[in-house]
Amino acid sequence: MTQLALVIDLNVCVGCHACVTSCKEWNTSGWAGPLTDQNPYDADPSGCFFNRVQTYEIGEFPLTETVHFPKSCLHCEDPPCVPVCPTGASYKREEDGIVLVDYDKCIGCKYCSWACPYGARELDEKQKVMKKCTLCVDRLYDETLPESERKPACVLACPTSARLYGDVHDPESDVSVKIREEGGYQLMPEWGTHPANHYLPRRKTRIHIHKDELVRSDNPLEKEKISKLPSSEPTLDDITSW
């Protein structure tokens, strides 16, 4: 089975919102009609988005760190939003695991949005139907696009390659290797929704150097400090030149 998903690397996300704008641009001009806004250029603007980038501060000054955190539908493997839908408008695709809403069937009852713990669904106030990230399903299989562009718009837009896309069920895929080797995790695992999207944590590379790794015993400047062994046998230092 295939489960397409995003892996978001919090170690490299710089919080530039390029994924937010490219998502909005692609999905507001796509086959499903506009992602409508209310008062976009006026006081009190509001609108429908699939993807947001949030910012968190971890720790207390001066030991603080800023984490930029992109959030969109996680295409859960056990999506609680799907079984509650009374019309069947919300569904999970068998073939690739993408969770979608059929805008022609949705009655806008909002029940699915109550059933998503991540707040990933938004009602389009104009069309009055529920919307959410489609993983750009309208790009992934579009043969008129060059192969390299058959990816979600956000992935293509990300200047730091913080967004990776692939099949998380294929153990050898890029994304699976990253999840496995770089500590990929899921959001709110306590609810058993098994999100397909994963996040890679902030990682720090630290070198651990011990004192004796800095001071060689044959260092002439340190010679006096090194106690002589009371032996007439040649030491290793005597017979080797390192």
Added chain:
Amino acid sequence: MRPAFSVIFLTTLIGVGQGLFLALFTGQIYSLAKLLPAQDSRVFYATGSAVALTFLVLGLAASVFHLGRPERAWRSAAKWRSSWLSREVIILPITLFLVFLYGALHYFGYTEPLFVIQGSLPVDPTLIVGVLATISTFLLFLCTGMIYASLRFLQEWHSALTVFNYILLGAASGFMLATAYSALLGIHLVGFYGAWAVVLTLAAFISRMASLMRNRTIKRKSSIQSAIGVRHNRIVQESQGFMGGSFNTREFFHGKSRLMLKWVKHGFIVLTFFVPVVLVGIAYRNSSETLALWAFVVQYIGLLMERWYFFADASHPQNIYYQSIA
């Protein structure tokens, strides 16, 4: 959660309608068992069913305002295997139809026994339809309650108490209306329905208080740590990613002060439970014709507040992601 008036009216109105039907049918069973004098089919049962039907239809009308696309509402019967909302959508019209049939049978006088069980229980068409409608009424209560109780993320709702509250509050308000109805008709059932209404109101009081107490000490499963997956005791949201409005910031926050919540809570406890019980007591003692109606009206206002509080009280885990604009 933001309380939606469509849903507040839907759940309270159909609760009254269901409760009133249950009251009428309970009366019929008591008469059958010769514990109460038999009532006139047309005047009492048919008119009573019409009143119950009116409440159910008003509730249905209110629900339409909750939908973004009401013209497609017929589609919502599709997923009854998995969705409690879909089940409610199916059982509500069935209940409407059965209550209608029950009233119609009484109106046209189909009260001749079809057969007699063990020489003592005469079964007429109204009894059969009444039993079916009772089952359907309880299923409707179950569906309404489970719509909320089945959402495990809303921990305040995810409890059997939610279902009990819907049943007991609906039944109490229905019996309260039956008390008022019989008082207005001037028939001597005020004591009977009044006693039931008081018992049900007190039972609802116990169950609702139990859920309030449960919710006071609820242990949240999600935290900001699990929400973004960072292990640190101090995490502060600096920005939710946008400064304008969004569905997430509207739908899931009630936006009212703690003080208002507290007032509504105390208000509904007094208006739903205490005032009506006292009023019904006085109405019974003074054989007042209208006081019981006031008891019902006050209780209904209390129920509107109770339902408002029910929504406002529930806190959705998605709110963790929307704590700071910028």
